[in-house]
Amino acid sequence: MATPASRSQVLALYRSLLHHSSKFAAYNFRDYAVRRTRDAFHAAKGEQDPAKIQSLIAHGEKQLEIVKRQSLISQLYGGEKLVVETKHQKILRRH
Amino acid sequence: MSFTRLLQPARSLRSMQPALLARSAVPRFVVSPAVSAFHTSAKRLQAQSAQTVITPSSESLGFSVSEVKDIQNTRPIYMDMQATSPTDPRVLDAMLPYMTELYGNPHSRTHSYGWETEKGVDQAREDIAKLIGADAKEIVFTSGATESNNLSIKGVARFYKGKKNHIITTQTEHKCVLDSCRVLTDEGFEVTYLPVGKNGLISMDDLKAAIRPDTALVSIMAVNNEIGVIQPLEEIGKLCRSKKIFFHTDAAQAIGKIPIDVTKMNIDLLSISGHKIYGPKGVGALYVRRRPRVRLVPLLTGGGQERGLRSGTVAAPLAVGLGEACRIAIEEMDYDHDRVKRLSERLINGIQSKVSHVYRNGDEIQSYPGCVNLSFAYVEGESLLMALKDIALSSGSACTSASLEPSYVLRALGAEDDMAHSSIRFGIGRFTTEEEIDFVVSRVVAHVDKLREMSPLWEMVQEGIDISKIEWAQHA
Known part of the structure; x- marks a missing residue:
């Protein structure tokens, strides 16, 4: 089977997902992508089964591709801010 | 242009930022000059060059008419998930x-x-x-x-x-x-x-x-x-x-x-x-x-x-x-449901803890938490909808919202006319945030209080008069 995933590989994927998720121009998609990434990684934190970890990483990599493409599209057509947004951006600035 | 070029990290562009800021509507999210060059928004796509000409008539009585300009640069938050949902x-x-x-x-x-x-x-x-x-x-x-x-x-x-x-x-x-x-x-x-x-x-x-x-x-x-x-x-x-x-x-x-x-x-x-x-x-x-x-x-x-x-x-x-x-x-049903349920409780508790005489329509247990239909007694639903212009809401089904008739669904529940008239439906979905819910709660609370203050009915209720027992005089 595939080599076991290293901690750094998982962390790199996590950071990359958060980074690209925060690029959605649309507030709701941006918030969802960041939150869903965090929740998914936290939920899988204690996973021990190497095969399961491998399939989770494969899933994450697929999501990363989608987020990269879709955040770009969101930037192309979006941009008008929602009334709740001004406060919100401070929270996301960490990424 | 290759995909990687489009996705250059924002950091490398920092030196160019002043120029970008001037050109683009959303400088913070622009990662590439290519994106900002092709960027458009719904507002720009729908913009019409034709102008409405209004000629004052003799009935204008000296009142001047001017075009209403959309000065607001923000969009309302979306809380009408039963009408339609954003495409994932x-x-x-x-x-x-x-x-x-x-x-x-x-x-x-x-x-x-x-x-x-x-x-x-x-x-x-x-x-x-x-x-x-x-x-x-x-x-x-x-x-x-x-x-x-x-x-x-x-x-x-x-x-x-x-x-x-x-x-x-x-x-x-x-x-x-x-x-x-x-x-x-x-x-x-x-x-x-x-x-x-x-x-x-x-x-x-x-x-x-x-x-x-x-x-x-x-x-x-x-x-x-x-x-x-x-x-x-x-x-x-x-x-x-x-x-x-x-x-x-x-x-x-x-x-x-x-x-x-x-x-x-x-x-x-x-x-x-x-x-x-x-x-x-x-x-x-x-x-x-x-x-x-x-x-x-x-x-x-x-x-x-x-x-x-x-x-x-x-x-x-x-x-x-x-x-x-x-x-x-299939993948997200449990995650979404937990979240929608939490947000729904946050909304209902938030409103009910600050405003009295708010009733939820429909069964509380046998229902989907993402659809919250509330009746605000002594407040006219349409007025509240108008006041909440920062929130995209509806008083019921999108098909019937053009008419001012109370919803036939609420009537079928046996709701009194006044309660059916004062209902608003809040739709919560996958992309709704805590922040939006808190915003809705604060706006709803403020506007319901304001509308009730203006209502003579509300005053009578505060004085302890039972409105349903009043015999209203008929206009001949």
Whole structure:
């Protein structure tokens, strides 16, 4: 089977997902992508089964591709801010 | 331009930022000059150059008229998930190849363009079937839940006409079900409209009593679009199967939000809509049971696509989008449901803890938490809607919101006119945030207080006068 995933590989994927998720121009998609990434990684934190970890990483990599493409599209057509947004951006600035 | 070029990290562009800031509407999110060069927004796309000319008439009485300019640069937050939901970016990502490269007709058998599109459509069929526990062969693509409802009700009724002439439905169904039934009444069918209780649920005894030997179909919706109540599908299905009556359910608001299993619930026909589950608009599906077989007279005839039940080329990009939306729904149902439930409680508790005389319409337990219908006593719903212009809301179904009539669904619950007039529906979905909920709560609380302060009725209530006992003088 595939080599076991290293901690750094998982962390790199996590950071990359958060980074690209925060690029959605649309507030709701941006918030969802960041939150869903965090929740998914936290939920899988204690996973021990190497095969399961491998399939989770494969899933994450697929999501990363989608987020990269879709955040770009969101930037192309979006941009008008929602009334709740001004406060919100401070929270996301960490990424 | 290659994809990697477009996705340069923002850091390397920092030196260019002042120039970018000046040019683009959203400097913070622009990662590449290419994006900012092609960027457009809905406002710009819809902008019209034509100007409205208003000439003052003699009736203007010295009042000047000026064009209302949209000075607001922010958009309202979206809380009308029952009308439609935003398309999930993952759904759009699955659709785009079929709107660009893969344009073949899925029914073309003679070349690879047809095959590759057919493969996408078949995968979508599988995913939809999986979500409701059906077989892919039992799924028919339609243009939406309205068509699915029309096809199943008219289709079954017309096929079995002569032997069976009776249909049962409820008073709180969607307009398209009620209207299909009305058309069938003109064709000689008899329709029973079951009443609902104060909580919005039908009574099984009423249903049992309404069933006749010539009943062909029972059509009862899964989740109500205005009040969110969940009808007892399993019991209804069991009863219908035992009496050999077909059971159709309009599950447009239920699919992907609550677990549905056509086998366990003995459902024979089930309507699905794409745009209620973060999929594209303009596509839906109908589940038609094969064993025991349900026979339908099609609404559209022609090339005989979709087992002859729905002629016309399947809209492949939309079908793929619907399939992807269903696949995501299977993965995300538990996560979404937990979250929607939490946000829903936050909304209801937030409002009810700060405003008195707020009532929730519909059953509290047997309902989908993402649809919260509240009545604010002594406040006119339309005025509140106007005041809450920063929030996209509706007082009920989108189809009836143009009229000022109180909702027929709330009337069917036995709500008094004033309570039906003062209702607002809050829709919570996958992309709703805590921040939005808190914003809604603060706005609703502020405006309800303000509107009540202006209301003489509210003043009387505060003084302890029972308004329902007042005899109002009639204007002659």
